[in-house]
Amino acid sequence: MRYNVSQLLKEQSGGMREYSLHEEIGQIDPDIVALTTLDGDVRFIRTADGILVLGKLHTSVELMCSRCLERFSLPVQVALEEEFLPSIDILTGASLPVLPDQEQATMIDAHHILDLTEVVRQNILLAIPPSPVCRSKCAGLCPHCGKNWNEGPCECKEDNIDPRMQVLKQLLDQ
Template sequence: MHYNVAQLLREPIGSLRSYQLEENFTGPNRSADSMFGPVKMVRVHSGILVRTTVEVRSNLICSRCLGEYPTASQLDIEEEFFPTLDPQTGHKMEQPEEGEEAALIDSNHVLDLTGIINEYIITNRPMKPLCDLDCKGLCQACGANQNLADCQCENETMDPRWRALANLAKEE
């Protein structure tokens, strides 16, 4: 998700670039499996304004049954990136208000969307992911996934009075 914006930085305010973002990820430590969507970059006074609507697909772990399930979400991102070097002179630029963590274009004029998109993905992730609102979770007794099969533990939690009746019915 690296874009060289050297040329765009030399163009007048209002100049525009459009890209199509498409990334697939494999391996551990990824925040998503794939993402795609249009990216628009506009030259603004202080740098480059990036607007994108990315569709993110990922596999999450259900907090009840611990099963993996696929999700898709859409992120609307609008973020201004500031150049570290003046594209005309090559001199170091003054950075915007200190204290604020600004998104920066590096000294090779490469604008990297990876960090910002990861940040959005993580903040948009549910605190307690659920594969389904009605997910039955794992059996407290045997650990079986109750979405897949009813385990035999149910009798244990049956009201003892009912169990007596059930036993009577079995004997008859």
């Protein structure tokens, strides 16, 4: 996801490039298990200070359901809107001052390479819910026998009654 933007940096504000992405992202982050390539389109627009990146990308990641613990595939959409700033003046070759709030992820390097990897990685992580569920009505696991209730009821329905009632029941059974 590395683009040489030296030509675009020489253009006036409004200059534009468009690219289609089709990227393997298997190694992008230990917490991201990508099941498909990252696909979509990005647009680079020359601004007064740098390059505005707009993009709509999508992939699918494998997650573990927080209720039933089964692995499932979640489609992830990533909308990019980031301004990248050059670290070198394209015309003079002089180093440019780094702004205090400038993130490393959105710096164009000294060789005029604009790298989308870190911004994409952060956006995918943000798109992953903290407690993912495989489906909105996931029934989860039986807390007693561990059976996946999505596959049907378990044998221990009887034991699911309130523990206080359980004591009563035992007394009555004696």
